[in-house]
Amino acid sequence: MKNQIRNYLSAIFLMLLTICCNKKETAESTTSKLTDTATIDTVISNTDSTKQETATNDTLFNANYESGTLNSGIANVFATKATATDAAYMLSPGVNSNYAIAHKVTLGLSGYYSNDAYRSEADALNVPDALFFPGMERRYEFSVYLKDWGQWNSENPPYGDNIFQLKVTGGDPVPVRILTKRNTIVARYDASGNGIIISDFRPQINKWIDFRIDVKWTLDNTGYFKIYTRYEGETDYTLRLQNLNARTFTGTKLQNGQKGYIKWGVYREAGKDADGNVIIADNILTRIAYHDNIRIIKLD
The missing domain is CATH 2.60.120.200 (Jelly Rolls)
Structure with a gap:
């Protein structure tokens, strides 16, 4: 009986550990995507700014x-x-x-x-x-x-x-x-x-x-x-x-x-x-x- 309880607790521990790791990975992935998105937004903003600046002094x-x-x-x-x-x-x-x-x-x-x-x-x-x-x-x-x-x-x-x-x-x-x-x-x-x-x-x-x-x-x-x-x-x-x-x-x-x-x-x-x-x-x-x-x- 003790062995069964020990095995049961071990299984619960492993399941909780897996859940925590998945949450960490998900959080890290989400942070990476946000960072990438922010970088892209910055590039787009800078590009638009460059286009606008160029448009005011554009040699045709x-x-x-x-x-x-x-x-x-x-x-x-x-x-x-x-x-x-x-x-x-x-x-x-x-x-x-x-x-x-x-x-x-x-x-x-x-x-x-x-x-x-x-x-x-x-x-x-x-x-x-x-x-x-x-x-x-x-x-x-x-x-x-x-x-x-x-x-x-x-x-x-x-x-x-x-x-x-x-x-x-x-x-x-x-x-x-x-x-x-x-x-x-x-x-x-x-x-x-x-x-x-x-x-x-x-x-x-x-x-x-x-x-x-x-x-x-x-x-x-x-x-x-x-x-x-x-x-x-x-x-x-x-x-x-x-x-x-x-x-x-x-x-x-x-x-x-x-x-x-x-x-x-x-x-x-x-x-x-x-x-x-x-x-x-x-x-x-x-x-x-x-x-x-x-x-x-x-x-x-």
């Missing part, structure tokens, strides 16, 4: 010309539609880099005439990430060098020489263009807006000027653009011109596939006299502009 397009090619190694970037052999060419150095692109236009010569004007411009019309539509918020940056830019010495008609454009397809007014006008650099926007960016650019001839344009593209008056510049030797950008509480996307044909895109180079708004001859103000026949570091950054 970058033509820095370090490929040494006229399209900067970007498929569907076109350097020019002008046929002159020197309408677009590579040069060295660029802005603290090996290469940049040059555009040249000489009035009166057919090789520099394209798209119904004397122009030689690169564009990113067929690069999806470079396009803009209502609802987007973008930063556009570029550097320009006005090579031996002839100066105005009279009050001849101030035809502009465009050096950068934010355009829309379909023939609607250009949302924002930057151009020289006599000895100033100005912005034209929408159908009739005008503003001075640099009142006298002559001290900056044959020097690099960095431009930055922040835009919120809208179809109502909640949009804006802000234009900044930075001269050689400067660290910070200076706000030069802004248009707030404005409609910035000028297109009216979105239902027909209209889109916004960028152009950079030289586009001369040469006038004509009564006989159809090109008016050459102050005998300024040729304009050459260098461009480098054309970037589009996502801000939204």
Whole structure:
């Protein structure tokens, strides 16, 4: 009888010991799973934070010309539609880099005439990430060098020489263009807006000027653009011109596939006299502009 009781107690002891061990293992397993879950949550949180941080400074397009090619190694970037052999060419150095692109236009010569004007411009019309539509918020940056830019010495008609454009397809007014006008650099926007960016650019001839344009593209008056510049030797950008509480996307044909895109180079708004001859103000026949570091950054 004593042996039976001893065996019975031993069996109960072993059963209790097994239960306790299982509980310990279960507790340890649960703790491990919680720790793993907490770690995963932290990673997800950090990843989301990184994505959010990246989204506020996300480079969508970058033509820095370090490929040494006229399209900067970007498929569907076109350097020019002008046929002159020197309408677009590579040069060295660029802005603290090996290469940049040059555009040249000489009035009166057919090789520099394209798209119904004397122009030689690169564009990113067929690069999806470079396009803009209502609802987007973008930063556009570029550097320009006005090579031996002839100066105005009279009050001849101030035809502009465009050096950068934010355009829309379909023939609607250009949302924002930057151009020289006599000895100033100005912005034209929408159908009739005008503003001075640099009142006298002559001290900056044959020097690099960095431009930055922040835009919120809208179809109502909640949009804006802000234009900044930075001269050689400067660290910070200076706000030069802004248009707030404005409609910035000028297109009216979105239902027909209209889109916004960028152009950079030289586009001369040469006038004509009564006989159809090109008016050459102050005998300024040729304009050459260098461009480098054309970037589009996502801000939204």
